[in-house]
Amino acid sequence: MTLTTESMDGDITRVLLDGRLDIEGAAAIDLRMNVLSGSAKFLLIDLRNVSFLGSMGLRSIVVPAQAVRRRGGKVALFAPVPLVEEVIKASNIDQVIPVFHELETAVATLR
Amino acid sequence: MPIEEQPDLLVLDSRLAEVSRAQSWAEALADTLGLRENTRYAIRLCLEEALANVVIHGYQNESGHAIVIRRWISSDTLFFAIEDKAPPFTPVGDPPSTSEPISIESLRPGGNGIRLLRQFAGSLVYEGLAEGNRLTIGFSIQPS
Numbered sequence: 413m414t415l416t417t418e419s420m421d422g423d424i425t426r427v428l429l430d431g432r433l434d435i436e437g438a439a440a441i442d443l444r445m446n447v448l449s450g451s452a453k454f455l456l457i458d459l460r461n462v463s464f465l466g467s468m469g470l471r472s473i474v475v476p477a478q479a480v481r482r483r484g485g486k487v488a489l490f491a492p493v494p495l496v497e498e499v500i501k502a503s504n505i506d507q508v509i510p511v512f513h514e515l516e517t518a519v520a521t522l523r
Numbered sequence: 524m525p526i527e528e529q530p531d532l533l534v535l536d537s538r539l540a541e542v543s544r545a546q547s548w549a550e551a552l553a554d555t556l557g558l559r560e561n562t563r564y565a566i567r568l569c570l571e572e573a574l575a576n577v578v579i580h581g582y583q584n585e586s587g588h589a590i591v592i593r594r595w596i597s598s599d600t601l602f603f604a605i606e607d608k609a610p611p612f613t614p615v616g617d618p619p620s621t622s623e624p625i626s627i628e629s630l631r632p633g634g635n636g637i638r639l640l641r642q643f644a645g646s647l648v649y650e651g652l653a654e655g656n657r658l659t660i661g662f663s664i665q666p667s
Contacts, residue, residue, distance in 0.1 A: 434542075434543070434546075434567070434571055435539050435540075435542050435543070435571060435575065436540075436543055464564065464567060464568070466567075466568055466571045466572060466575075466636075466639065467571075467572055467575070467635040467636040467639055468571070468575065470635055495560070495561060495564045498642075499568070499639060502635075502638060502639055502642040502643075503635040503638060503639065505635075
């Protein structure tokens, strides 16, 4: 699992994840996600290249999202593949962290 | 595809780092059987959730305990039976509420494992053993 970031207009930090967000993948990104959640105002988590998501991986998304929200920021998920999106929906995460497939819509919602 | 196959067995130590070994073991079989992507995903997910549950909740992250996994095929279903000697715990009881969560604050980080296990497993059977637990997870491997 790799994590790269990209600054976008509107104070949005785009986090691009690549690989499997399983137990090992979650351990690989937790520290950086926590650092990002302490500084980013608007976080767009790009899941398009995430091929697997389990509950430990969800934790790596939820904990930073809660931290950003506590500081008055916003978080959105972008472009999960169908099986990853099924996990997100089965966990009801989509009810509180919006999921988008159109970048423009995601950005407009975060701003 | 064989209708019956002799059980195959893998023994893990009770550490999260061992979970990937079980997933690789299952994926090798998935390759051999030519399983579809959604079935492979479900197997990977359910093994991860079930084994993490044993390690974290059953053994409180204490290494040095054996977790035994057996796999076999019967009537177009691939089964994995996970046995441990941790205190009794069933993930097969009352289903979690589907109305939760209602806010991001109410999300329980890492608290979705059982829900996912129930959602993605084709079948799920828990047996309390004289000393420990056995969870048998089944996946349909019928050709599409």
